[in-house]
């Protein structure tokens with residue numbers, strides 16, 4: 224699964240995908256989507272394409288934007304409540320940035336609200352300050368002396384400045400706390416407000432403190448999430464709620480290029496819903512021992528038994544020795560694939576007496592799992608191999624470019640093809656986890672047909688990369704066609720599945736271990 | 737490293753004004769390491785037992801709480817097989833103004849009032865909820881077996 228990051232980072236934007244698929248749409252008869260839904264409105268090219276069922280609305284924000292949102296919201300609420308911005312910020316953070324709840328609660332019970340946020344009384348009249356107090360002994364370090372700087376908030380828990388500083392340092396630096404640091408006093412729930420913090424913490428710590436405060440703004444908001452890509456500083460806003468996650472798979476696209484699921488922060492896993500993905504990954508981890516043999520990279524030709532190594536992503540294998548053509552996934556004869564007989568993606572449940580025997584049953588359930596796991600793992604593996612081959616190809620193309628004077632733009636079709644392939648394999652991979660938990664009903668076959676069509680399209684494109692380099696330029700049109708077709712099949716599958724998921728037409732056997 | 741004034745003061749007070757039913761004695765070669773005993777509270781299944789614990793004050797004490805665990809085997813929903821204790825003041829509710837003596841008093845109170853809703857030892861907590869009488873009986877037996885003074 225670690226390959227995901229590679230092939231999620233530089234994919235086509237949605238607009239590019241739409242444009243690409245536009246090309247091949249007209250000459251396709253079995254394209255059944257509602258034209259409006261797909262957003263190809265020929266009347267007015269300026270109208271923003273209507274959204275696909277598998278897409279969700281989202282927005283990407285930079286750290287500066289997050290900061291200014293936060294500031295704006297503080298200012299707005301500050302005006303409503305008549306509280307200074309510092310206090311308002313504490314109140315907002317205290318109620319996890321739920322503006323409406325804060326205003327209601329404040330209007331209803333002002334003192335209680337202030338008290339619970341650690342702000343009791345008016346925080347304006349008496350700004351925080353350091354004091355020297357005769358006869359003071361610090362309860363934390365046991366130091367005393369009239370020269371000792373001390374500090375206390377309005378709760379009266381007084382400690383020496385050094386201890387207060389060290390306490391805040393531990394909280395901010397070691398524990399990553401910011402918005403809800405409590406008074407160090409025993410059992411005291413008062414929150415250290417930002418004015419007191421300004422007085423107490425060093426400059427270097429302030430940066431970290433404000434960074435953490437900004438993080439809580441995103442962490443606390445149900446509709447905001449950090450992009451999980453390493454070193455990415457953007458946050459994404461999306462309105463999909465946790466309770467909707469069985470009906471929608473909210474894939475979002477960060478400005479850094481990363482596609483991820485807003486529901487669970489994992490890499491894009493459409494069409495499978497989050498809970499199912501979680502279950503599946505857990506299962507794969509638990510069963511990895513049993514399933515290990517599958518990911519092996521070599522198999523024997525079913526005809527002549529010579530060892531065959533899979534080095535491209537394509538599943539259409541041809542034995543070097545006897546020229547036997549077969550399917551890598553099921554080891555079946557290839558001629559039976561790619562036609563209406565094609566059923567490599569479908570697991571035929573063996574019924575009858577065999578299943579009655581408990582042992583046979585458990586073997587059957589393992590077999591069933593392995594069927595789906597095999598295909599899931601294969602697409603993951605193939606995506607890597609496809610990428611390898613593409614990178615090699617790209618290198619040669621660059622050489623070709625240099626010697627033949629072909630322009631950069633002329634070799635871009637290879638790049639598009641490679642990216643489409645990665646994206647489609649990612650989707651295919653998750654269709655197998657999806658299918659594993661899917662309870663059979665009249666929609667299952669449509670789903671499997673879509674899966675099969677996408678799979679064929681993918682293998683057809685994948686095998687192009689195994690052609691000799693000098694032929695590639697001549698295959699450009701063919702390659703463009705196959706790329707567009709792949710992308711289109713993916714959209715159809717996702718669209719169909721998302722629609723049915725949203726309408727509650729699927730049922731899943733989630734109790735299946 | 738010189739021992740901070742705070743630890744010296746605390747140790748002195750523990751020696752001079754001991755808490756009834758609790759003792760804490762620092763090791764001579766490591767003044768941050770204490771041998772602790774707590775008497776089982778009366779009217780609890782731990783009554784009559786003497787429980788040994790170890791207590792260690794980490795370098796950043798009192799900014800971080802002391803590390804404490806039971807050495808005597810004990811059947812309690814908030815104490816696991818390794819003697820680790822689930823107690824809020826040892827975790828999120830730790831305050832640097834708290835002291836060794838207050839923490840030990842909290843542990844003694846925990847023996848008198850087990851809280852199976854915030855368990856550390858899940859199997860024990862389960863028993864405690866399903867059949868409290870049987871669980872208390874087991875705790876009593878364990879006290880007899882393992883916590884003899």
Ligand SMILES: [Zn+2]
Nearest residue numbers: 361364383386
């Ligand atoms: Zn102090």
Ligand SMILES: [Zn+2]
Nearest residue numbers: 378380406411
């Ligand atoms: Zn306080």
Ligand SMILES: [Zn+2]
Nearest residue numbers: 450455477479
């Ligand atoms: Zn990002």
Ligand SMILES: [Zn+2]
Nearest residue numbers: 484486487497
């Ligand atoms: Zn998800």
Ligand SMILES: [Zn+2]
Nearest residue numbers: 524527542545
């Ligand atoms: Zn062969």
Ligand SMILES: [Zn+2]
Nearest residue numbers: 550552553567
């Ligand atoms: Zn096959």
